[in-house]
Amino acid sequence: MKAFTAHTGRVAAMDRANVDTDQIIPKQFLKRIERTGFGEFLFWDWAKLEDGSPHPEFELHHPHAEGASVLLARRNFGCGSSREHAPWALEDYGFRILIAPSFADIFYNNCFKNGMLPIQLSEDHVDELFLRSTKHGPYEITADLENHTVSDAHGFSTKFEVEPFRRHCLMNGLDDIGLTLEHAHKIEAFENARSE
């Protein structure tokens, strides 16, 4: 898995709450059996007009959002279905960082498995970033996982929280299964104790 320590990137601002994973990647694209190539289907129903051409008013199509690697959204981002295809699509599209006041649990967890950093900031800080994204567009922020900071070139800086072990795995690109199997003897001991 790709390691993540710090990233500076352009922000795409999506002023919507409760963005569910059915919007992030609709079900017809879940039929694929490979992990890759989901980026072109990201937010499909919002991104396309009836005739299949790009929707000119979709947030990711705004000129200031071109090449964005940071997605800014409102509360409860990623709610609904557990489909890991949602972070796969975001990551394949080019996003490395997601910023919102809150994320749904399963989605939040899935992001870390794919080298993406979801950052939870207060509603006030998120409001501030939305303002700045329109004022300073195109807008860039820097997220530094080592120092727990989110900042921009115009004086904004704040700290964010992330569980230490998640941070450690993300910074070192560690594979969950490999880590767990370091404790394989404990799994065996648990199973043996059970069967007594």
Added chain:
Amino acid sequence: MTTSASHPRTLFEKIWDAHVVHAEEERQTILYIDLHLVHEVTSAQAFEGLRQAGRGVRRPEKTVATADHNVPTSDRSLPIVDAISKQQIDTLRDNCGEFDIQHYDLDDPRQGIVHVIGPELGYTQPGMIIVCGDSHTSTHGAFGALSFGIGTSEVEHVLATQTLLQYKPKTLELRVDGELSAGVTAKDLILYLIGQITTDGGTGYCVEYTGSTIRALTMENRMTVCNMSIEAGARAGMIAPDQTTYDYLRGRPFVPKDLDAAVELWKQLPTDSGANYDKSHTFDASLIAPQVTWGTNPGLVVPVNGVVPTPSDYEDPTEQKTAAGALEYMGLTGGEPISDLKLDRVFIGSCTNARIEDLRAAATVAKGRKVSDHVDAMVVPGSGLVKQQAEEEGLDRIFKEAGFDWREAGCSMCLAMNPDKLSPGERCASTSNRNFEGRQGKGGRTHLVSPATAVAAAIAGHFVDVREWE
């Protein structure tokens, strides 16, 4: 199975403590998984990952698979038309063969929606930790099992190690006391609760449903309630086991051979008196009316005899914007009575409401009546066994005589990954669990309701309050 501890513990804590393989400060706990349910949509990449890493499945005997999301609900003897669906279904079959996993395939009468077949075959048991690559895994919490949805990377982790890494969630008690009024069902109860605590009210929590109303529910009703825990943001929702649970399990194929001994252990699971939850809310069941969602998340819900809200009913600007967007998508103005909404389609099915009791409730309303001329209505049983039992009871004849389409088991129109879907603009009364934009088909307009409300709507052609309807 449960070790005694010096302090009173909740059901959740007892199950968590009993499954810790390894815990360390500042790290996720490694938890043992008793039952891993698998379906075709979220497993292909996981099995491929195993192959690429040269790993096998650690406990095939604790792994149970079925195809449900993609399967057509029409004649099963015909080949599957959608090539990509077929490939995904075939891939699951091949993977189960390669890794020696029990697979309930399309030609098996026990095939069905994974969260229907697990309990009905007795795989789901109290005190277990159960996972599946599907967020409605919370359903199995109805048995007093810690059950939740996981992503495909975690599916791979469970296949390889029979464990899962988890941070311990907080506990939320949702206590419901009093009697549900006649005509008000478990589905209305959970829709009401989600409306009250909102779609992220449970985020970060494992819910335990308590109270006299919950105790009075049948197992299938409890499954309906726990199924939709995820729609309140809670990845798991549980109901402590009791005699209702043990009676349900008796005689099912995969329960422990010495069930009486198992029951004695399970009786130690319910929350100890004096145990604390991180948060508690209490509700009065008698206040609950039949519910109908109006918007594009399950928390946007009102009583069937109520009106569609307007954005000005909300104070918070983000909520106003959400409401405005939802009204536009759903083709509603705001302020109109729910009973004014005319329906194009009705869907009885899904892991929320496709078990035998749901079908009986639906048939009771449908009997001797006819589906409205402008409505296309279908009933999709949750599994081959449910279908068989419904046909033995003559429910299928009641539905067909009323003008419903009677189908084979599968996820069907809950999420339109198979041929059953809404066309743009169609308004549907659905017994499923999600009303997100496009969920049942691009541009489709979903209203979540109970089976009785759905059938009444099919017949009247618009929403009616089953409590007053003749």
